[in-house]
Amino acid sequence: MTTCKEESRRWVHRYAIGGAAFAAIPLTGTTAGLATLETHMMSVIGSIYGETVGVVSTTALGGSFTILGQGLRFFTRRVGTFLPAPAGLAVRLAVAGVTVEVLGFAIVEHFERKFPGKVFQKTDL
Numbered sequence: 025m026t027t028c029k030e031e032s033r034r035w036v037h038r039y040a041i042g043g044a045a046f047a048a049i050p051l052t053g054t055t056a057g058l059a060t061l062e063t064h065m066m067s068v069i070g071s072i073y074g075e076t077v078g079v080v081s082t083t084a085l086g087g088s089f090t091i092l093g094q095g096l097r098f099f100t101r102r103v104g105t106f107l108p109a110p111a112g113l114a115v116r117l118a119v120a121g122v123t124v125e126v127l128g129f130a131i132v133e134h135f136e137r138k139f140p141g142k143v144f145q146k147t148d149l
Contacts (some may be wrong), residue, residue, distance in 0.1 A: 029136050031144040032069045036128030039065040040121045047120030048113065055097050059089035062124060066131050073135040073142060089127070096123060 043061055047054060070077040100112075100119045107115065 026144045028073050028139065028142045028144045029132060032072050032132045032135070033129070035065065035068055035072070036125060036132065039068075039128060040125040043124035044117045044121030047116050056090060058120060058124070062089045062127055065124070065128055069128070069131050069135060072144060073139050074145070075135065075138075092123070096120075 039061060043058055046057055046061065051057075067077050096119055100116050103112070103115050105112075
């Protein structure tokens with residue numbers, strides 16, 4: 025028997041790996057892409073718990089994720105100027121992965137407070 029918390033954490037790890045990989049791509053707009061990834065992760069976690077995340081909540085949180093991403097991008101670029109190129113890339117990957125992981129765990133804990141110990145019912149995600 026798998027709990028919703030266990031299943032959600034599996035998805036959080038997958039999204040964190042995807043976020044770190046996405047941060048490795050040298051494109052403009054990666055912050056918006058990561059915000060989209062984080063917003064989608066929130067919807068998937070909600071569906072694991074049997075909740076639908078509304079359009080207003082998704083839009084508000086997506087905007088918040090974008091602003092957070094802009095700040096983290098500024099920080100990583102500043103740190104990257106003091107490091108050689110491979111180390112700067114490693115910092116970018118680590119910051120993106122850890123940020124997605126921390127946000128994911130916070131979302132899981134939000135739903136866990138609403139539905140403590142809920143058993144996961146397999147559905148099409």
